[in-house]
Amino acid sequence: MKLGRLNHIGVATPSIAESIAHFAQTMGATRIHTPFDLEEQGVKVCFVDTPAGPDGLGGYNGTQIELIEPLSDASPIAGFLAKNPLGGQHHICFEVEDIDDARKWFEQQGKRILGPTRIGAHGTPIFFLHPKDMMGQLTEIMETPKDAH
């Protein structure tokens, strides 16, 4: 496998509204997408774009911040927030060309995959790898959106 683009880092938050205010007012983010519910995953999601180069050179297709807020106490990130009430870094997500090839690759490496391949926040197939097999990092693998080519 070849390392793909670092699509986003997932940041858990108790309140997407507060996180949007933080990124807009304190950090100066200007490209913040509309939040939406990803009910299958039990989370509300909001993407914050970052510039690809200094001074916005190269556009805003840098690695995104994915803000994630639990939709209920049953949400998989509710436990994370119980331990980290302010929120914090939750996962990293790398792109791959083909999700099925990637799944086979990680299975062959003996890495534990958390559940089935499913559709993620960018509308392409994703799966998650167990942090204990990934040097402590909950790692999402996502197929590159076709329109990114």
Next chain:
Amino acid sequence: MKLGRLNHIGVATPSIAESIAHFAQTMGATRIHTPFDLEEQGVKVCFVDTPAGPDGLGGYNGTQIELIEPLSDASPIAGFLAKNPLGGQHHICFEVEDIDDARKWFEQQGKRILGPTRIGAHGTPIFFLHPKDMMGQLTEIMETPKDAH
């Protein structure tokens, strides 16, 4: 302030050698820099480059992974590893054009800055902001290297 480039995400590890093996063999990273000691910060550091676009399009100037291993038990990340023995995500680092302007900006916002402005792993001035004032994220602010323009 305007949001700058997401320069890197800092990932604590008990062993940079093991993390390099993980990123090279499991994740397929091909551009891994030579590790070096950053003695003032009490850490050994190693940068892993990621591609800017799918299939390496746009070069390898995507957000980097900064692997950090403590140089001793007195290292600021020794405590993090005591709680997270496998390692994990430790901080995020955004670029700014001018470090002094950025420091004033965050001071005006009432954000706690951890220590003086100092030279960071990329050879430019940096400072850290307290995670409790930054929605749970230890946040590094770094002046964009002049050769990045």
